Amino acid sequence: MNKRDNFLKGIIKENPLFVALLGLCPSLAVTTSLENAIGMTLAVFFVLVLSNFIISLIMSNKKLSELVKPVRIPVYIVVIATLVTIVEMVMNAYVIDLYRSLGVFIPLIVVNCIILGRAEAFASENKPVDSLIDGAGMALGYGFAIMLISVFREFLGKGTLTIWGNLQLNLVFVFDFLKIQPIAMFVQPVGAFLSFGLILAAITAIANNHKNKLAKEVTNNG
Amino acid sequence: MNKGLISGLVLLTIGLVCGLLLAVVNYFTAPKIAEEENKIKYAALAEFYALENYDLSEVQGNGAFGTIYILKEKGTDTILSLVYTVAASGYSSSTDVQMLIAVNNDLSVEGYKVVNHQESTGFGADIVDNDFKVSEILDLSNFDSVAGVTVTSNAIKQCFTLVSQRVESDFGGGLGE
Numbered sequence: 001m002n003k004r005d006n007f008l009k010g011i012i013k014e015n016p017l018f019v020a021l022l023g024l025c026p027s028l029a030v031t032t033s034l035e036n037a038i039g040m041t042l043a044v045f046f047v048l049v050l051s052n053f054i055i056s057l058i059m060s061n062k063k064l065s066e067l068v069k070p071v072r073i074p075v076y077i078v079v080i081a082t083l084v085t086i087v088e089m090v091m092n093a094y095v096i097d098l099y100r101s102l103g104v105f106i107p108l109i110v111v112n113c114i115i116l117g118r119a120e121a122f123a124s125e126n127k128p129v130d131s132l133i134d135g136a137g138m139a140l141g142y143g144f145a146i147m148l149i150s151v152f153r154e155f156l157g158k159g160t161l162t163i164w165g166n167l168q169l170n171l172v173f174v175f176d177f178l179k180i181q182p183i184a185m186f187v188q189p190v191g192a193f194l195s196f197g198l199i200l201a202a203i204t205a206i207a208n209n210h211k212n213k214l215a216k217e218v219t220n221n222g
Numbered sequence: 223m224n225k226g227l228i229s230g231l232v233l234l235t236i237g238l239v240c241g242l243l244l245a246v247v248n249y250f251t252a253p254k255i256a257e258e259e260n261k262i263k264y265a266a267l268a269e270f271y272a273l274e275n276y277d278l279s280e281v282q283g284n285g286a287f288g289t290i291y292i293l294k295e296k297g298t299d300t301i302l303s304l305v306y307t308v309a310a311s312g313y314s315s316s317t318d319v320q321m322l323i324a325v326n327n328d329l330s331v332e333g334y335k336v337v338n339h340q341e342s343t344g345f346g347a348d349i350v351d352n353d354f355k356v357s358e359i360l361d362l363s364n365f366d367s368v369a370g371v372t373v374t375s376n377a378i379k380q381c382f383t384l385v386s387q388r389v390e391s392d393f394g395g396g397l398g399e
Contacts, residue, residue, distance in 0.1 A: 058236075070226065071233045078233070082240035086247050093254035096262075 003133055010137030016114045017145035018203050023114040026105040027146050028192035035162040037150035039098040041143030043091070043106060045136070047083045048115050052135035054079050056123040065124075076119045081110045114142060152195050157186030267291055267305055270324040270333040276302065286310060286384050288320070290392075301393055302327055306385050312339065312377030319377040323385050327393050336378075 001009075016022045030036045055076055059065045068075055088106050091099040099106070109115065118138055123131040154161055159182040161173040185191045264273055276293040283290045288307030295302050303326045309318035320338035325331055 064232070067225075067229050067232045069229075071229045074233055075236055078237050078240050082244060085244055089244075089247055089251040089255070093251040093258065096258045 003130070006130055007133045007137040010134060010139070011141040011144060014138075015141045015145055016117075016138055017142055018200060020114075020117075022117060023112045023142070024196075026108055026112060027142075027149070028189070028196060030102055030105050031146050031150035031153055031192060031195075032187045033101075033154045033158070033160075033162045034147060034150045035098070035164060036101055037143070037146040038163065039091075039095070039102055040105065040146060041139070043084075043087045043102075043109060044112070044115070044142055045139035046087055047080060047109055048118060048139040048142075049132055049135040050083050051076070051080045051115055052118055052123040052131040053128055055119045056126060056128040056131035059124040060127060072124065073120075076116060077110065080115055080119070084109045114138065149192075149195055149199060152199060153186045153191055156183045156195075157188075157191055158182050158184075264291075266322055266335060266337060267324075269335065270305065270322075271303065283307070286318075286381075300327075303332060304389065304392055306389075307337070308381045308384055309338075310377040310380035310384065319381065321378065321381045323381060325385065325389050329389065329393075334382075 010016070014020060017024070017027055026040070030040045058068055058075065058079075059072070084107060087109070088099075091102075091106065118131075118135060122134050126134070151161065155175065159175045159180075161175075163173075183191075186195060264278070267273060267278075271293060273293075275296065277296055279292045279294070281290050281292065282288075283306070286309050288309065290307065291305040292301055293303040293305070294300060303324060305322055305324045307320065307322055309320040312319040317339065319336060321334055321336050323331065323334045
């Protein structure tokens with residue numbers, strides 16, 4: 001697999017949310033506004049890229065990896081937890097509003113199965129640079145997915161799209177026609193499941209269509 | 223040496239390195255976090271005073287009193303102002319009207335603000351949510367009433383009265399810090 005495919009597979013083909021269906025709980029919980037989704041994406045990007053890189057560095061050293069192998073899961077957790085704590089402290093210090101609205105889901109990144117999954121399935125068996133690219137692709141794929149869900153939910157549920165709802169820099173789009181009577185259900189938990197289900201159905205339909213077309217082309221040509 | 227033991231030592235080393243890294247990050251972010259948290263905590267106080275000009279401390283009041291904030295002159299022990307968090311029962315039976323009342327050391331009232339209440343909409347709530355004018359408060363003793371509401375006014379009057387009963391002794395060192 002070349003580097004480009006390695007990067008792109010996380011975004012489309014093996015999208016952690018829409019294809020692998022990993023890490024659903026925090027994804028559904030934080031997607032009440034686009035701003036939250038962007039913040040979560042940044043946090044996950046930082047943690048996933050660095051954890052993949054560091055774990056791959058440890059595991060690609062032959063001597064070290066032999067020693068680490070029996071305790072590799074605790075080692076992954078220690079590395080990931082350290083990175084998450086760094087993110088948490090930095091967010092608490094510099095973007096406190098975002099920190100408060102993401103709440104418990106920042107510390108929960110530690111046990112997010114996307115990150116632990118990539119560490120075990122990819123980073124422990126591949127070179128550091130490839131792992132770094134894989135982490136970036138997966139994180140962006142995750143970000144793309146939660147941003148899509150949050151746009152859907154915030155638009156219908158609140159009639160707004162908040163990119164950065166800070167006092168100094170207020171990037172909030174308000175859609176007057178929905179602002180009058182927003183469908184509040186969509187920002188509640190039930191709306192999260194509905195939105196995710198609808199988007200997942202649409203994506204699966206498109207993917208199946210694409211697959212059928214490819215299959216037809218093969219039979220026609222063959 | 224025992225292989226399991228070595229693995230354990232490796233894990234311990236990684237843990238120590240990570241702990242050290244966190245300590246470094248914490249060293250840089252901790253003061254900033256404390257500052258941000260104070261900002262939120264003292265947001266209401268900042269409406270009355272420019273907090274950076276004072277030494278700020280707080281004591282926990284009892285009875286109707288919540289936190290009492292003490293603003294001292296920078297570097298000295300002179301109390302310049304006291305801000306009381308005080309509550310009294312208004313129209314709502316479940317939630318008291320909670321106020322912040324800021325008093326300077328010449329017993330003039332710097333400002334007051336209702337921070338929490340559940341008075342009836344259209345009556346008391348309209349009054350306490352807006353900047354109501356307490357009839358000419360020059361000092362705490364001559365507070366009369368808030369025009370237009372009776373029961374809510376009683377709560378606000380009660381708050382002022384409670385403060386006025388203790389404020390002089392508090393400035394005289396009665397807070398017992």
